[in-house]
Amino acid sequence: MSKDKPIGIFDSGVGGTSIWKEIHHLLPLEHTIYLADSANAPYGEKPPEEIVRLSVKNTRKLLEMGAKIIVVACNTATTNAITHLRSSYNVPFIGIEPAIKPAALQSETKCIGILATKGTLSSALFARTSDLYSKDNKIIEVVGKGLVEEIEKGQKDSSFLKKMLEELLDPMIKAGIDHLVLGCSHYPYLIPTLEKILPAHVKIIDSGMAVAKQTKVVLQGLDLLTGNQQHLPEFFTNGSPEILKNIIPAPAGSFKVNHLDF
Ligand code: DGL
Numbered sequence: 001m002s003k004d005k006p007i008g009i010f011d012s013g014v015g016g017t018s019i020w021k022e023i024h025h026l027l028p029l030e031h032t033i034y035l036a037d038s039a040n041a042p043y044g045e046k047p048p049e050e051i052v053r054l055s056v057k058n059t060r061k062l063l064e065m066g067a068k069i070i071v072v073a074c075n076t077a078t079t080n081a082i083t084h085l086r087s088s089y090n091v092p093f094i095g096i097e098p099a100i101k102p103a104a105l106q107s108e109t110k111c112i113g114i115l116a117t118k119g120t121l122s123s124a125l126f127a128r129t130s131d132l133y134s135k136d137n138k139i140i141e142v143v144g145k146g147l148v149e150e151i152e153k154g155q156k157d158s159s160f161l162k163k164m165l166e167e168l169l170d171p172m173i174k175a176g177i178d179h180l181v182l183g184c185s186h187y188p189y190l191i192p193t194l195e196k197i198l199p200a201h202v203k204i205i206d207s208g209m210a211v212a213k214q215t216k217v218v219l220q221g222l223d224l225l226t227g228n229q230q231h232l233p234e235f236f237t238n239g240s241p242e243i244l245k246n247i248i249p250a251p252a253g254s255f256k257v258n259h260l261d262f
Pocket of ligand 1: 011012013015016041042043044045073074075076077117120148183184185186
């Protein structure tokens with residue numbers, strides 16, 4: 001495998017660009033390609049077999065494009081499909097899961113909130129981690145119903161979405177959480193709104209930086225880091241290039257966005 005091959009990243013849609021940002025920041029010399037499967041978003045309400053099927057489809061496309069490693073920048077796809085992917089393809093996979101551990105260890109009220117999709121919260125992988133920490137902590141799980149749909153429409157700052165969040169967070173605030181774990185890669189884009197709703201002492205935790213660090217460690221271990229990359233980051237979507245372009249957290253002109261059927 002050549003070091004100069006790209007890092008492949010996929011998500012059910014535009015949300016995984018929040019993870020891409022951390023990877024690009026930590027590894028600016030790496031060529032990154034990103035697949036947004038927006039035509040099939042949201043994954044969160046789909047049955048596990050369907051999430052596996054879509055994850056396989058995205059993986060195949062990234063391998064066809066020459067990816068040397070695949071980052072599953074989607075909690076729902078990771079918790080439902082990464083075991084299958086790892087046993088089916090001979091390429092390293094990095095996944096993302098809700099960061100329960102740091103939240104549980106740092107919590108003083110011993111009460112933490114997890115906002116994630118139905119697919120993530122009902123997965124066996126999530127249940128295993130959650131069980132580990134639920135003895136010493138009250139864990140309040142809430143399905144972020146409807147949130148991904150709004151973000152996919154490019155409506156991450158709307159008053160409608162703020163109202164949805166107020167309702168979703170209400171039981172967590174009443175229970176006295178001091179940490180909120182964002183268990184979906186779309187949700188970091190809601191942080192400005194979340195900060196308006198949550199009491200000031202509630203810390204918001206997401207896993208983006210941890211995923212970027214793990215990607216670096218794995219590439220380093222396999223001697224696959226490149227120091228010589230000339231390509232602009234490339235983003236492909238089977239949905240709206242305009243919506244994707246508007247959400248990518250990087251200056252216009254520093255990346256390319258294309259429509260692609262996959
Ligand atoms: N970004 C995906 C995740 O992290 C969103 C899930 C969805 O498409 O419902 O879970």
